[in-house]
Amino acid sequence: RIGSGDSRGTGRTAGRLHVTVHQDGPLTTEAGAPVADNQNSQTAGPGGPVLVQDQSLLEKLAHFNRERIPERVVHARGAGAYGTFTVTRDVSRWTRARFLSEVGKETEVFARFSTVAGNLGSADAVRDPRGFALKFYTEDGNYDLVGNNTPVFFVKDAIKFPDFIHTQKRDPYTGSQEADNVWDFWGLSPESTHQVTWLFGDRGIPASYRHMNGYGSHTYQWSNEAGEAFWVKYHFKTDQGVRNLTTSEAAETSGLDPDSHQRDLREAIERGAFPSWTVQVQIMPVADAPGYRFNPFDLTKVWPHEDYPPIEIGRLELNRNPRNVFAEVEQSVFSPAHFVPGIGPSPDKMLQGRLFAYGDAHRYRVGINADHLPVNQPHATRARTHARDGFLYDGRHGGEKNYEPNSFGGPAETGRALWEPVAVTGVTGDTEAPSHAEDDDFGQAGTLYRLMSEDEKGRLVDNLAQFIAKVSREDIARRAIDNFREADEDYGKRLEAAVQALRG
Ligand code: HEM
Numbered sequence: 001r002i003g004s005g006d007s008r009g010t011g012r013t014a015g016r017l018h019v020t021v022h023q024d025g026p027l028t029t030e031a032g033a034p035v036a037d038n039q040n041s042q043t044a045g046p047g048g049p050v051l052v053q054d055q056s057l058l059e060k061l062a063h064f065n066r067e068r069i070p071e072r073v074v075h076a077r078g079a080g081a082y083g084t085f086t087v088t089r090d091v092s093r094w095t096r097a098r099f100l101s102e103v104g105k106e107t108e109v110f111a112r113f114s115t116v117a118g119n120l121g122s123a124d125a126v127r128d129p130r131g132f133a134l135k136f137y138t139e140d141g142n143y144d145l146v147g148n149n150t151p152v153f154f155v156k157d158a159i160k161f162p163d164f165i166h167t168q169k170r171d172p173y174t175g176s177q178e179a180d181n182v183w184d185f186w187g188l189s190p191e192s193t194h195q196v197t198w199l200f201g202d203r204g205i206p207a208s209y210r211h212m213n214g215y216g217s218h219t220y221q222w223s224n225e226a227g228e229a230f231w232v233k234y235h236f237k238t239d240q241g242v243r244n245l246t247t248s249e250a251a252e253t254s255g256l257d258p259d260s261h262q263r264d265l266r267e268a269i270e271r272g273a274f275p276s277w278t279v280q281v282q283i284m285p286v287a288d289a290p291g292y293r294f295n296p297f298d299l300t301k302v303w304p305h306e307d308y309p310p311i312e313i314g315r316l317e318l319n320r321n322p323r324n325v326f327a328e329v330e331q332s333v334f335s336p337a338h339f340v341p342g343i344g345p346s347p348d349k350m351l352q353g354r355l356f357a358y359g360d361a362h363r364y365r366v367g368i369n370a371d372h373l374p375v376n377q378p379h380a381t382r383a384r385t386h387a388r389d390g391f392l393y394d395g396r397h398g399g400e401k402n403y404e405p406n407s408f409g410g411p412a413e414t415g416r417a418l419w420e421p422v423a424v425t426g427v428t429g430d431t432e433a434p435s436h437a438e439d440d441d442f443g444q445a446g447t448l449y450r451l452m453s454e455d456e457k458g459r460l461v462d463n464l465a466q467f468i469a470k471v472s473r474e475d476i477a478r479r480a481i482d483n484f485r486e487a488d489e490d491y492g493k494r495l496e497a498a499v500q501a502l503r504g
Pocket of ligand 1 (some may be wrong): 071078130131133146153158209215350354358439458
């Protein structure tokens, strides 16, 4: 297994990871035959044309042409590391998840942090949410928590996600990100006001991946041994302290040091300064949900801490770098649908869409056997399915039977679902969510604005104004500003004045 103790070719000296190549034979072709000359192609005579019989040349050129796989359609740019999750509180009254079953229990983890909108080679220090994806290698299979560094999101229904991302990525005509598209979509999607306020505030550009919090963001279900269910939200609070870059610091870092966050994470781990996060959960009894002041499955809202206080349950530490970035980071796959017994989804419409999107993306991007790769396969148990074959199948099942039911002693179903059933109401096809008193789009955005210091409000307004001032159509800019005015009168007034000042 990659990174699990096979130290061939690596060694630690004075805290740094040095990679060396062991000379255990000559250079060979892919088939293992010794290569005579790797500097000169075979030619018909010293000045003649190159020969087809030079298989080592043809193989080299052909393999090179196929080095790339599709980059992630979002979160293409990222860095990863292995580590350990340790339970610090007994949570068995809320979940039967075995990796959370007792205080002191440790589980191996792989984390990947990322930006969202940029391509694979883009700069790290940009204003963008950060992905905070975790894979817990548990004894009941891998549990993936695919979160962000923000507790909320821009939209609350998966059907709006591809359109939203189109506005963040490159315009089909100009080939660049366009302020018109971004603000057109946000202005017409008022539910984005909370997340946009967060993004253009101080936390919108973390100083590094180590200096940011992580959030599961969605509401998930936990269920205990007795079959009692709870709604839960996850928080990962950085033990390094939150540190951010200002817009101008970030512009400089992006230009001078595009790989800043990736290198910071690797180097911190190499020198033994293992980054860690304190893990907390908010727990809501299922019976509270229908009468709560807003829809608790709305991804554009946080659960105020006074309603559901965060409870500390564990510690996450990252302490081992991947040995090969392509194999372990680029080919890593995380899916919100990867649950383990005692943890499940909620009716959050965004989460429900994500339960489809990730596995589908993995099959396209890495292939049907993506889950068999060393970084993605279970490490603390074994996958026992009847699925077989497909591109790059490694034959791991040997001659085992590949169907069920069978009378040869193959793996059989357990009869117990991973999570508990959820009561639903209403009529199929009715798109109206049950209404709660505070289901509006602006309340929490206004609260966030009013919580900011005068200085932070000033920077927020300035950051927003710089971007809105680039919009070419007056109606688009006005609609965007009106959303912030809805959140807070002062917020809208200051923003309008700042945009006008920039436009002259
Ligand atoms: C990556 C879809 C919302 C966090 C991805 C990928 C897709 C996707 C297709 C690329 C997966 C791959 O190629 O391996 C969606 C859809 C969403 C959604 C359809 C809404 C319905 C969210 C939200 C969060 C999030 C709300 C956080 C709370 C991430 C992260 C990654 C990712 C962290 C990178 C995972 C990695 O490091 O490999 N998303 N996403 N996404 N998404 Fe989402």
